[in-house]
Structures are given as C-alpha cells and as structure tokens.
Amino acid sequence: MILKTERQGANLIVFIDGELDLETAPLFKETIEKKLNQYESVRHLILDLEKVSFIDSSGLGAILGRYKRLSGQGGKISAIKVSQPVKRIFELSGLLKVVKIYENRQQALDNK
Numbered sequence: 001m002i003l004k005t006e007r008q009g010a011n012l013i014v015f016i017d018g019e020l021d022l023e024t025a026p027l028f029k030e031t032i033e034k035k036l037n038q039y040e041s042v043r044h045l046i047l048d049l050e051k052v053s054f055i056d057s058s059g060l061g062a063i064l065g066r067y068k069r070l071s072g073q074g075g076k077i078s079a080i081k082v083s084q085p086v087k088r089i090f091e092l093s094g095l096l097k098v099v100k101i102y103e104n105r106q107q108a109l110d111n112k
Contacts, residue, residue, distance in 0.1 A: 003031050011109060012042045017051040020059030028062045036069065043075035046108045047099075050081035060093050067098050076100075078108040 001018035012035055036042055067077045077099045090096050102108040
C-alpha cells in the first residue's frame, strides 16, 4: 500500500493505493496519526479510495479509530471515488453511518 497526503486548510486528504488490510492497517494508522498530530487544525479527513482494491475488518477498524479521534474534536471522515466492492463492504459493516461517501474531492469539501 502506498499513502500520500495533502493538507488543504482544515482538510487532510489521504490517497491510498493498494489494499487496506491486516498487513497495511498499522501503516495507515501511524501515517494518519502523525499527520493529525502535525496539523492539529484538521477537522475533516477525506479518504481517496479510487485505487483501493480490497479492505478487510482491520482496515475498517483503522478508519473507525481515526473517526473516533476526529469526532471527539468535532471533526469527520469522508470517502471519495469508492469502488462498488469497497462501498458494499462499507454498507455491510455499518461504516456508512459514520463515513459519508462522495463522488469527488470537491463534493466532500463542499459538504464539510
């Protein structure tokens, strides 16, 4: 998995390329936590999942953990460019109750 981040004001956009699973979830958590500590004003985490081919319960848990941190500070998480298989996993897991899905970055930014 390859992670790239971009800060845009109070928004942190994370581009994920590859699988978000048991093997890669620790890197995801560590990277996001470092960025949230570095940019304390971030209140909106936007996950670009266009290149995510698979996500398992460890990946879902990693996302949920970041949601708990941000929501405790009045923030939220959005996902963009989500493939149908990954969206289905979000639906089945109940993650859609806390993570909103948008078509693109601008929609996510407009709905903060």
